[in-house]
Amino acid sequence: MVATGMAVAGGARARALRPLFGCGHRARSAVAATQAGPRGLVYEQHGEPAQVLHLKDIDLAKLGDSGVRVKMIAAPINPSDINMIQGTYAILAGLPAVGGNEGVGQVMDTGNCVTALKPGDWVIPADAGLGTWRTEAVFDEKTLLKIPSDIPLTCAATLGVNPCTAYRMLSDFEILDPGESVIQNAANSGVGQAVVQIAAAKGIKTINIVRDRPNLQDLTDRLKSLGADYVITEEMLRKPEMKELFKEIPKPSLALNGVGGKSATELMRHLRHSGTMVTYGGMSKQPVTVPVSALIFKDIKLCGFWMTQWKRANSQNKEKLETMIADLCSLIRKGQLVAPMCQEVPLLDFQAALKVSLEPYVSVKQILRM
């Protein structure tokens, strides 16, 4: 299944490299408006996305002084989008709502007081909850962040959450000099792949934990091609052979946990004294269990990271956010950061894309194309 996914992804990535609007998206002149009226994937109540999401005509807000009319180009389906529609996420949109929290759009028109954006610019949401699964919208200038339009579309559409999460977790918790190491589970996730690449660009070694699977060698090869130093199964992680690995590289001071449960406990076990485990996901739906001795005697610290919270905490001062986006785009241009495997699906086919997204062990991100 992943092998198929890889073929699909390869195709998607290749397509994404072709400019979508010729040079039009870089021009200062106004871009032609879309022909059909604005439509979006709307839910009026919480529930299973396949049941409650409907593609509907939607009204555009008035442009006003600070409004920005945006034609959405592409928006991924992330697990948090699904949870938000189900009503189980930590933040929920007021109903009725348009689904989707991430994506890239192109500025079509701007209000009189908007100075930081102009028609043709590419923009991504500066915060969660905008509702990106729609063809067109008027957003307030403050809710948008300009990004360069010379990066692949799939990178742009998936830039604001996973690579940013990886970037912050590698920057904000431990000082990591080149040659030092990081251990992470869920290494094949969107965040995991970004961690591998950003760490490699910084000269930081990565120990990447994945679940055992029939095509393990394919996955290992792919992660190594992204820059992974070690790819290890959960089972291997418990074996004494791990000691050999730590003859080659120093023990990690940072563990990144997207799984929880036993996997998280195992990550912690390999942390060096006074190290930190940052939890950003809980794919196993199991809590994190910490031996008391790890806290007291090994001085291990545990904390969490949530990009949405970080963006809100830094909303008044966008400099940090802009620096991060610039750094990430620089890596993308240098070929050091590629998007995860993606499959582009026309908005009309959203039901098929949702179905794939809800399958377990999905390795191919579904990207709605507007």
Added chain:
Amino acid sequence: MVATGMAVAGGARARALRPLFGCGHRARSAVAATQAGPRGLVYEQHGEPAQVLHLKDIDLAKLGDSGVRVKMIAAPINPSDINMIQGTYAILAGLPAVGGNEGVGQVMDTGNCVTALKPGDWVIPADAGLGTWRTEAVFDEKTLLKIPSDIPLTCAATLGVNPCTAYRMLSDFEILDPGESVIQNAANSGVGQAVVQIAAAKGIKTINIVRDRPNLQDLTDRLKSLGADYVITEEMLRKPEMKELFKEIPKPSLALNGVGGKSATELMRHLRHSGTMVTYGGMSKQPVTVPVSALIFKDIKLCGFWMTQWKRANSQNKEKLETMIADLCSLIRKGQLVAPMCQEVPLLDFQAALKVSLEPYVSVKQILRM
């Protein structure tokens, strides 16, 4: 049992207030040496303390230039002392070893280069592992810390670990202004009682969790007499009535966990957003279990505290340690910090004291008198 304990403790505390050596311990002149040769509770192998500990004659090291001859006065039996003898603690002494890590002694003689200590001074260990269950020893000056000799003996004998742990946990993890709150389990432990008193002196409200027991009202009254604002059972903590409490005081930004297991998870549940839980003990012998959502969405941080580690990290710069000791002694003099319930036992009767220490639910600390 606790009622009896309280009577005993009251007696012990009253006795402790009587000067032990008349004014001798404050005089600059040399104090008379003990009559019998030095003896100590020695273990030559790890195991159950009742089996492996023996009261033996021991040799005194030579005084040398930096040595300090100390007549031990009193030393408590702490759970970590037991674990160290059992061989299960995070640090172990080289064998054969003298048991005990805490206690107070009086300086009898000093080496030529010792300037900070003089005969008559009271001293406590600056680090774990000194072996305090003995009548007399020569320690290096660096391993000792001078304390005032005008505080009750039980306070002095139990000053270096529990009150210091409470002091640091209330100082080093969250900024707590008067009126703010702290939640803790094991509120009846040595650390717990110190937390209650130090917090009360700072105007910080304490929510104290204890296990349900037949004489709960006695315990509640006693903790309240120490300054506890709320005393709540583990069972109560899970009930919706807790909401009422938080109409009176703000939610805690700091939780102090000496238990682990479910108790720790419950503490965490009441922390405010971005709060910290510090684990210093694991009486339940259960690990700490953290819901992933508490880490990611509630931004809860978990860490540990170990006084031994703190002392080692600060061993080159004793200023912080001295300030802390001075602050604690000031609270003691003002009557704002009293020792936990203690029972003094002659060194010869150490087997009886060990037996009491190993009983579950012990609330009366055994203090060996040399």
